Amino acid sequence: MRKSIATVSVSGTLTEKLEAVAAAGFDGVEIFENDLLACPLPPEEIRARAAGLGLGIDLYQPFRDFESVTPDVLARNLRRAEHKFRVMRRLGADLLLVCSNVSPGVVGDDELAAEQLRLLADRAAEHGIRIAYEALAWGRHVNEYLHAWRVVRMADHPNLGTCLDSFHILSRGSDPIGIEAIPGEKIFFLQLADAPLLAMDVLQWSRHHRCFPGQGNFDVAGLVRHALNAGYTGPLSLEVFNDHFRQAVTGRTARDGMRSLLALEGELERAAHPSVPTGFAFAELSGPGPLRGVLAALGFARTGTHPTKPVELWSQGGARLLLNEGPPGTDPALVAIGLDSPHPGGAVKHAESLLSPVLPRERAPEDAPLDAVAAPDGTEIFFCDDGWLADFGGPGAPVAGEVTRIDHVALTQPPHYFDEAELFYRSVLGLSPQESLDLPDPYGLLRSKAMSAPDGSVRMVVNVAQVGAGHHPWQHVALACEDVVAVARRLRARQPGLLLPIPGNYYDDLEARHEIDPELRELGVLYDRDGDGEFLHLYTVTVGRVFFEFVQRIGGYQGYGAGNAPIRLAVQHVSPARGA
Incomplete structure (x- = not known):
């Protein structure tokens, strides 16, 4: 399968990250917005560098706090979105990650959320862009992946799908079997992270203690298997927030991430391990x-x-x-x-x-x-x-x-x-x-x-x-x-x-x-x-x-x-x- 990694998962400048990710053998990257904003190169040059390294830009992220808002906030959010779409076209990215709203003033109304996401998908379609809606584990009202899917299904727009994130699903103890009820073509993206089991606030857990699959206690392989059974055919992408990874050598972390995906593929294939020592x-x-x-x-x-x-x-x-x-x-x-x-x-x-x-x-x-x-x-x-x-x-x-x-x-x-x-x-x-x-x-x-x-x-x-x-x-x-x-x-x-x-x-x-x-x-x-x-x-x-x-x-x-x-x-x- 195609293998991708979010630039937030490794240390360094954006150009250093791209070089390390390509050297590790990845096929694509998720561009984390802060990495682009801090880069002195224009989006067109980042696009060219990625292409020269053999990398596709699989996702641009994140777009926060969009849906379930009042009309005046919606107008401002759409202006923000139009700017993101223009940046993405310059980057050559055609998929935008939209996180479920965490703002205190957000309205708990699924129909309103679906209506506004449908409007966003309409605007995105004009630019040849799709929207992947993700339930953050700490979302104000939408914090479960099946809830996010219900909103996407209600919106019923071809350019709107869902993004599944193993951390957000497994950290809440949600049963991933429900993934198989989502049509594979509506799973626009799959982000993977493992984590040790910790008794702490889920936001802090997410921001500091994620790790690559195989380094924690989550059944990431089982979740991926459910997504494949649903018909998902997109990338396996690593999105890891980890304080140690941010300080480690960029190339070494990228190689370790690739090793985790290769090992995950072997687990999915249920291949016998050839080297267990005796x-x-x-x-x-x-x-x-x-x-x-x-x-x-x-x-x-x-x-x-x-x-x-x-x-x-x-x-x-x-x-x-x-x-x-x-x-x-x-x-x-x-x-x-x-x-x-x-x-x-x-x-x-x-x-x-x-x-x-x-x-x-x-x-x-x-x-x-x-x-x-x-x-x-x-x-x-x-x-x-x-x-x-x-x-x-x-x-x-x-x-x-x-x-x-x-x-x-x-x-x-x-x-x-x-x-x-x-x-x-x-x-x-x-x-x-x-x-x-x-x-x-x-x-x-x-x-x-x-x-x-x-x-x-x-x-x-x-x-x-x-x-x-x-x-x-x-x-x-x-x-x-x-x-x-x-x-x-x-x-x-x-x-x-x-x-x-x-x-x-x-x-x-x-x-x-x-x-x-x-x-x-x-x-x-x-x-x-x-x-x-x-x-x-x-x-x-x-x-x-x-x-x-x-x-x-x-x-x-x-x-x-x-x-x-x-x-x-x-x-x-x-x-x-x-x-x-």
Whole structure:
């Protein structure tokens, strides 16, 4: 289907927006009026620039507070409309978005609204222009999409149809099944936006917290499916008001918007996702100097060295970690994740189809053919079968120890990439998101969202640190084990300074809420439980940017001990990092 985006959805000047939108592969744009008014170029030149970039101007918007008004106001509104029509002809746009009236003095009279919209459509027709009437979720009288359709139907004019907006429909909890009662030819335009579920005024929700489909909690695909069933054949157009998007790099946001529409198309086609991973092949860390001793203390053993690259393989149980030299003078960091994939080639092609190109890599002829794409924070994501182990002499004999596998990895994103990261892991890897959490940090907040494969074999946690005492891009690798208490005993006996010290006040409160083994306090083991099971975990101190976590899941526990995260954050701020 034709893909479009409103210029308000990305940052920059109008010309910068057009260039970024075209580069992302869109077919058209909605010109938001403020972008045109602030542009020094005349409408004719904007039209020429868009055409030169291969973009159509699919919609001009918005025209506000027109219908259900007194005769004197109507006269003024028609004068405004005539000016808009002349501007649109210069732009080469033939569809105008008219929002339902929000003025305090508007009359609640559908017949009057229909009569005045019919008059507007008559005037528009003289200029070869059509009118798309949209119900704003906060409209004074018309705030439901089926109400807007009733008014359009009453007006009965060929140049008047309706515009459906997923945010305005879904934010009110309206059932989109009613879309199928609207003739497809009378749905003149379809605007798409997702949003997180927030308990707030709908106008503020709309103006600041919309996001691209797949980044929020709305069933945007279901709504689009209803529109297609009704016979809609126009563009799928993104209209997103978001404070972070307005500050982000224009081209990056435009590409993310296109990725959301491509993923949406795949969902509409109900295509099987070709790249849902089945486990962690490895986590790759740079800066081996300070990490070698830490891994040895944690029970890992070096089991191989790459023949052509300065990379070592460290193993324990089913967990494998790679250590590479990394750039000189940089702190240890988590730089890549290898995912077990049943079809690595198909996974790579799927990632490329969603605008995640394969990263260039130096590869010797004898090296395993591994391909990687970049996650939004720059972490390399590899799609693997067992062939990669041949670079290190094969799987070798298993290294016995408490660790059984990698349970999850947590990556701290740059501030404006949280929504992009969710869409990446959701669409490119097929992971399902859990609820977004805001966790208190002594100097701000940590925004966190966990994402996982259906069977829990791969878990990723995406974080954004919003702190006032400097940015702490901490990353961590969580290692699953059968007995966290045994791990803690061993490490406390042999490496007492390696584990993060947990305050006694935490255990005083914990013991008031749960009956726990007193040894947890002595060992620094944290505890959580839910209706499905229990969770034991402990942390190491930070090494550069990285720390490790040991986790033990008991019963059906699927969480991450989020209630303990504020304790961990507070202690990390005051505990010196190794190798920093």
